[in-house]
Amino acid sequence: MAQTGRPLSPHLQVYKWQVQMVSSILHRVTGILNAVGSLIIVWGLASIAAGPEAFGTFTSVAGSPFGTVVMVGWTLNFFYHLCNGIRHLVQDTGAGYAIESFVRSSWLSIVGAIVLTALVWGYVLLGAQA
Amino acid sequence: MNKDLRNPLARARGLGSAKEGVSHWMLQRVTALGLIFLTLWFVVTVVSLAHADFDTARATLAKPWNAVLLIALIITMFRHAVLGLQVVIEDYVHTRWLEVASLVVIKFIAVLATLTGVLAVLRVALGS
Numbered sequence: 170m171a172q173t174g175r176p177l178s179p180h181l182q183v184y185k186w187q188v189q190m191v192s193s194i195l196h197r198v199t200g201i202l203n204a205v206g207s208l209i210i211v212w213g214l215a216s217i218a219a220g221p222e223a224f225g226t227f228t229s230v231a232g233s234p235f236g237t238v239v240m241v242g243w244t245l246n247f248f249y250h251l252c253n254g255i256r257h258l259v260q261d262t263g264a265g266y267a268i269e270s271f272v273r274s275s276w277l278s279i280v281g282a283i284v285l286t287a288l289v290w291g292y293v294l295l296g297a298q299a
Numbered sequence: 300m301n302k303d304l305r306n307p308l309a310r311a312r313g314l315g316s317a318k319e320g321v322s323h324w325m326l327q328r329v330t331a332l333g334l335i336f337l338t339l340w341f342v343v344t345v346v347s348l349a350h351a352d353f354d355t356a357r358a359t360l361a362k363p364w365n366a367v368l369l370i371a372l373i374i375t376m377f378r379h380a381v382l383g384l385q386v387v388i389e390d391y392v393h394t395r396w397l398e399v400a401s402l403v404v405i406k407f408i409a410v411l412a413t414l415t416g417v418l419a420v421l422r423v424a425l426g427s
Contacts, residue, residue, distance in 0.1 A: 197387055204380040208408075210341075211416040214369070217360055218419035221353040251338065254331050261328060289342065293349045 192253055192275035199250040206243050244289055249282035323382060330379035337372040357423055366424035373416040377409040 184190070216227035230236050256274050259265055265274055303310065314320045344365065348356050359365060384405045392398040 197383075200380075200383045201387065204384055207376050207380055208412055210376075211373070211412045211419070214360070214373075214416050214419040217353070217357050218422040224353045224356065247338070247342075251335065255335065258328060258331060289346060293346055296350060 188272055188275040188279075192256075192278055195249060195279075196253045196257070199246045199253075202243070202246050203250055206247065209243075241286070241290055245282055245286040248285040248289075249278060252281040252285070253278040323385075327379065327382045330375050330382070333371070333375045334379055337368060337375060340368055341372055360420065360423045361426065363424065366420050369420045370417050373413055373420070377413045381405055381409045 213227055213231075216223040231240060256265075256278050259274075265271060312320075317323075344359070348359060351359070360369070385402060388398060388401045388405070392401055
């Protein structure tokens with residue numbers, strides 16, 4: 170970097186971690202991962218169109234231990250992006266920018282995603298036993 | 300004296316240096332709004348099919364309303380994904396040729412995936 174003698178903005182390592190930083194970074198990360206997930210949806214749809222054998226391959230991969238971990242992680246990933254996306258749409262109207270409510274809504278996105286994921290997988294796994 | 304260095308006509312058109320105004324920003328949000336409803340419907344549908352066999356899954360996909368909503372989901376989802384990935388690439392990829400190449404590659408993949416998904420739904424819905 171050129172030695173200009175001008176003050177630098179603080180590096181990321183110097184910042185104390187705050188939930189607003191986490192929710193912002195997570196929104197991008199989960200967005201990228203959802204883009205990858207969208208390809209899995211296309212794979213699933215194409216396997217139904219291709220026939221029982223291809224669908225069987227898809228469900229056995231998705232239902233394997235590794236596949237299940239990916240599916241649970243993807244669910245959490247998706248619900249976080251959904252909750253925080255709604256938060257951003259609300260903020261686009263100009264609402265919720267006071268620091269207090271900004272922090273509170275950050276936590277709401279994170280907790281909301283965990284709760285929704287637990288509800289979905291609780292339902293799926295209990296349904297498997299019934 | 301007018302301190303705005305921009306031509307009055309450019310100001311009136313409101314398209315800015317990217318020549319597309321706020322269309323990227325707006326489309327990102329309109330697709331997001333649509334995806335709230337489409338993805339929630341999709342999650343409910345998939346969860347209801349979680350332990351279903353092939354015939355049930357196929358019959359569900361073949362229902363006209365499900366097929367319509369799925370096609371809407373596929374198109375909206377990939378449009379939204381490209382807009383988002385584009386911003387991330389523009390922010391973090393600083394080598395120009397790599398940036399342009401990445402932007403083109405994600406668009407190619409998104410278009411191919413969209414067409415593959417739509418064709419799959421149509422094949423099932425139209426019963427071939």
